[in-house]
Amino acid sequence: MIRPTSDRPVPYHSQWESADLVPEFIAGRSAVTDPLWQESGADTAEEYAFWAPRMCGVACLRMALDHWGLPVPPSLPLLRELCDAGAYVREGDSVHGLIHRPFAAYAGIRYGIRAEAVADLPPDRIRATLAVGGLAMLSVHKTIRTLDPEPEAKGGHLVLAVAADDEHVMINNPSGFPGHSQQHAPVPWAALPRFYAARGILLEPPTPT
Numbered sequence: 001m002i003r004p005t006s007d008r009p010v011p012y013h014s015q016w017e018s019a020d021l022v023p024e025f026i027a028g029r030s031a032v033t034d035p036l037w038q039e040s041g042a043d044t045a046e047e048y049a050f051w052a053p054r055m056c057g058v059a060c061l062r063m064a065l066d067h068w069g070l071p072v073p074p075s076l077p078l079l080r081e082l083c084d085a086g087a088y089v090r091e092g093d094s095v096h097g098l099i100h101r102p103f104a105a106y107a108g109i110r111y112g113i114r115a116e117a118v119a120d121l122p123p124d125r126i127r128a129t130l131a132v133g134g135l136a137m138l139s140v141h142k143t144i145r146t147l148d149p150e151p152e153a154k155g156g157h158l159v160l161a162v163a164a165d166d167e168h169v170m171i172n173n174p175s176g177f178p179g180h181s182q183q184h185a186p187v188p189w190a191a192l193p194r195f196y197a198a199r200g201i202l203l204e205p206p207t208p209t
Contacts, residue, residue: 009183010063010064011066012172013059015054015059016052017034017039022177022178030049031049031053040074041077051076055075055079056098058078061078061103063172064160068205103117104117107203112207115202117200118199120199121136126161126169129203130164137160138161138200139154140155140156140195140196141156142157145176154195155197156197162184167188168187168188170185170186171187172185
């Protein structure tokens with residue numbers, strides 16, 4: 001049996017507000033047309049459309065906050081705080097991020113989450129973190145959503161590891177396909193190295209006070 005991090009499944013948040021429309025956005029539909037864009041907290045549909053494809057890390061953090069009963073801000077206000085913290089760096093239409101170390105520092109300071117950016121993160125550390133009720137943000141290639149047999153690269157997209165057993169790691173994928181690879185999607189450990197850049201961020205809940 002795959003072991004969840006707790007008795008309550010980790011809630012799912014997409015990086016787009018309309019999670020059911022993810023296949024259309026990936027296929028080229030402009031996020032300006034997302035009927036729920038205002039729920040992101042963006043000032044305009046254009047601001048939302050610029051950031052939505054880049055907010056996988058924001059979505060992962062929102063899932064962790066939701067799971068641990070912490071306040072879950074809308075996506076854009078959270079992203080703006082992450083920009084101020086140096087976890088995203090925008091230069092014109094180019095964005096560098098999510099940058100793991102400033103993100104981890106922000107998560108600790110802002111929410112009390114014990115976050116560690118790990119440049120060499122092997123599967124056994126992922127499993128150990130999940131086993132004690134933690135979560136893990138993993139840098140993978142976006143085609144993990146279909147378990148592409150020959151992805152063109154590793155890394156570039158963040159997913160949230162939420163459970164594991166000897167054969168699989170279960171992920172919540174901010175750009176997964178509805179009913180297939182969004183929530184608690186199984187990825188065989190044997191297939192993970194095709195997509196996984198062997199780096200990520202380990203998350204553990206705040207220490208109770």
